[in-house]
Amino acid sequence: MIPRSFEYSAPGTLDEAVALLQKLGSDAKILSGGQSLIPMMKLRLASPPHIVDINRIPGLDYITEKDGFLRIGALVRESDLERSELVRSRFPILVDTTSVIADPLVRNQATVCGNLAHGDPANDHPATMLALGAIVVAVGPRGERDVPVENFFPALFTTALEADEILREIKIPIPPPSTGGAYLKLERKVGDYATAGVAVQITLNNSGACTAAAGIGLTNVGFTPIKAVKAEAFVKGKQLDQAAVKQASEIAAGESHPVDDIRGPADYKRDLVRVLTARAIVRALERVKGGV
Amino acid sequence: MTPRTSPEVGGMGHSVKRKEDPRFLRGQGNYVDDVVLPDMLYLDIVRSPYAHAKITNIDTSKALAIPGVAAVITGKDLAQYNLHWMPTLMSDTQMVLPVEKVMYQAQEVAAVLATSRYVAADGVDAVEIDYDPLPVVVDPKKALLPDAPVLRTDKEGKKDNHIWHWEWGDKAATDKTFQEAEVTVQEDIYIPRIHVSSIETCGCVAHFNKVTGKLTVWMTTQAPHAIRTVFALVAGHVGLAEHKIQIISPDIGGGFGGKVPVYPGYVIAVAASVLTGKPVKWIEDRMENLQADSFARDYHISAELAGKKDGTITGLRIKTIADHGYTDAAANPSKFPAGLFHICTGSYDLKAAHVEVDGAYTNKPPGGIAYRCSFRVTEAVHTIERIADVMAHEIGMDPAEFRFKNFIKPEQFPYKSALGWEYDSGNYAAALKLAMERIEYDELRKEQAEKRARGELTGIGISSFTEIVGAGPSKHFDILGLKMFDSAEIRVHPTGKVIARFGTKSQGQGHETTYAQIIAEELGFPVADIAVEEGDTDTAPYGLGTYASRSTPVAGAACAMAARKIRDKARKIAAYLLEAHEDDLEWEPGKFFVKGSPDRAKTIQEISLAAYTNHPPGVEAGLEAVDYYDPPNLTYPFGSYICVVDIDKGTGEVKIRRFVAVDDCGNIINPMIVEGQIHGGLTMGLAPAMYEEIQYDESGNNLNGSFMNYLLPTAVETPKWETDKTCTPSPHHPLGAKGVGESATVGAPAAIVNAVVDAMWHLGVRHIDIPITPAKVWKLLRENGVSE
């Protein structure tokens, strides 16, 4: 439980940080909340020679609404998300998600951006961000670029970020009226990673049918976070009655690729996706109608 | 019981605030890792990645090249002093460091000594070891098959992995009850391997002073005196003798049986200090603690119950395979390799019983310790409470009614059980009745029926356990020959202030308060005037330590007896001071007075002063006493727990809606401490019932060697415990007390399983092995056609 020794830098600006990353190349690792990186270093599963701590960079801890997007800066902690009035009123699905991540101690440190940057399919925000159609803003020596979150997780523990890029911001489109979302997770105990998790975001049109904006994301049932595109396609334009919910949940289960592990056998997890998808759709529909 | 003393004095029955808490709450406790000595070296351990492998080479050169690494110790180094093997408490043998081969994953292979903890860790990384993997035996049933690879090749002539066979009871009479039975039931019950996971891991600081030849070891141990004797016996040949060994067990952050054994790390640290002449600190990290320290339980049980159609139980037959890992490092009384498992007839009056246990070696960590349980009582209670429930359901009888029918009746005490125990006292029906009232049992059964009609799953489970604690009478109980008495020494000083020392060692149980209250009760000194000390072998009287709920039954009794010796002497002094005859004096807590003239009195404080300033002719000065208490019998606490669960048909999650615990531990010394013990114990019963199990794959790899996957329940998982009590004093204990530290851990799991099975019996579910995970419940639901 003792890491190997490493160098440590704490740049004061994003530019400095990017310059350092460019100089150090793959020797460097960014430290934000440290709640994934530090445990891995203590277990010597990761031994980065150089830590670039971005926590001293001012101005990265904002949660704002601007130009049609909710914007979450790189140093926004999970607990900030829980406490934000903007998030609580407009994005209950984000509150669902953050409140089932780890425990309050971890959430005081862990960042929302780090939760994506870590690329762990067991993390909870990726599924939610997939359901919300979020965009990741990366900054590097070549400037800034937008990466749609569905392109952000190419493989296990891998993201679309280059070694010299910093995830500066997550942008989430402000949903139209008649939108509801929910994130449901089954965990073995509080603080545990998901046995399975499902995020659902739904917008209804005037006749009560689901619009094209529907999003469904799955946690920890594959090597990457999964966007359940077939289930999304199925619900589009449909009235979500009991039969449709049932069918959508079965389709989503079919899109999961769980494996047997200590959290349970694959068929169990697949069935959990079915059960949780159905429940999440129902909860999302309640929220469309103004429920909590 | 209304207290006999005032709240200021704080004798029995007062919820005195714990005397030890201010230092714990202010972070001023003194744990082993708080001990820092000048020039201290730090020890870290290289552990085996394999569960079974030959060691072909150990190369320490790279580690030794790291600045700050002082030495690397291997089995070969220890072998020069014949210290590479050590005896276990069960007279088996255990490697300190291996010379030939490793026997389980995470076994100690070499130790690095360095000037800082950090450098030691780097040193561990740099030790290069070559292994030749050997066939691994994980399943104890397979270990006992004729073609299984023999693991203990170190034992000359050993041709199998069988450790011992033990049986108890009248086999013929038991078989007869089965032949004559109207109903029999059988169930395979596995009680999984679990870990105590105390908040403080194990460790020590060993300091050998080369000038004085004295070895001082600050150590996480529940039994410092026994450890000192073991050290003297094991290391006598290298010059350590009992008067030159001081074991100090400072504040201990939880023991639960896991701090009874001698772990290799302690011995290596001692050897390292003797070799270097410097203090050596070894503190395990959490993963080492989980992966290598002694496990508990791991019993593969087949239980059968015979009875009549009217619900009368007649016979019990149990066969068990006990997985001990690669050595039997249990901590049982010597005569009982399966501990007190033969308390398995529980709270029921049945004619005959027979128990067989076979120990098996496997490639897993050693152990078989009594995790918050008096030597396999948990296994016994789980078995009888599960199999009783199966029979009740089988014959269609309400499990409560079934228990009432079979309970040992109050008038049958002292009760001789079919397996030879003499139960001291009990009123089992009263406890169950109270639990049923508290939970509104009849209403719940109605609600359950209504819910079932709607397809919802609710279950109600009962566990009416009987414990057997306070080991134990010297006739039957010893560890390595040391009789299981315990001791108290009380010294009253001239100003009426008291220091009392004990052979036990609190690990969080609150001894400093409880023992002080016993002295307050017996002598009338206020609790505030009494200091209790334990854990230093240089000062405390010899005792066997704290585990198996034995402190109050044994050392608590010694405390009362020593206090009574002091009172006898105080009477002599009072008689002298009052110029009265001893027989004319009457005692009330805190003073002697002349019968009929309460004004002619001497307080215990006045008597204390006189003992040093004006003692009677012909009587020794001073006021102190020692007592070594050899209990005439064990004590038999009991209780009835009822659990209500709701099951989520979609996910398989089990939610404990209510849990009522009625305990009876005889007369209570501190009600608050007792309640605290029960709350903690219930949570430690919930843990194996729903969350905890150490798992291995077929290669012997530990699958959950950290808290990420070894699931300790937190406050979030813990239901609201509803507690209550009845009081049936022990007739033989001087205070009528019984011991309570473990009851809840022992009794709770069966109530939870019984509730879950009760919810699904109508679907065809007869049994679930703990831990009851959502995945297991989900499988049973789907197999039986239930879904959402």
Ligand SMILES: Cc1cc2nc3c(=O)[nH]c(=O)nc-3n(C[C@H](O)[C@H](O)[C@H](O)COP(=O)(O)OP(=O)(O)OC[C@H]3O[C@@H](n4cnc5c(N)ncnc54)[C@H](O)[C@@H]3O)c2cc1C
């Ligand atoms: C006990 C415990 C339980 C947990 N349970 C859960 C859970 O249930 N669900 C869940 O989702 N998570 C869980 N986590 C993980 C936690 O949420 C992590 O903190 C999070 O995944 C990573 O965020 P961080 O800010 O701590 O990142 P760090 O640990 O600092 O970094 C993680 C990785 O991301 C990189 N990185 C971080 N920030 C950036 C950035 N802005 N730009 C580029 N790269 C970056 C780092 O270089 C590193 O490789 C748990 C953690 C702990 C300790």
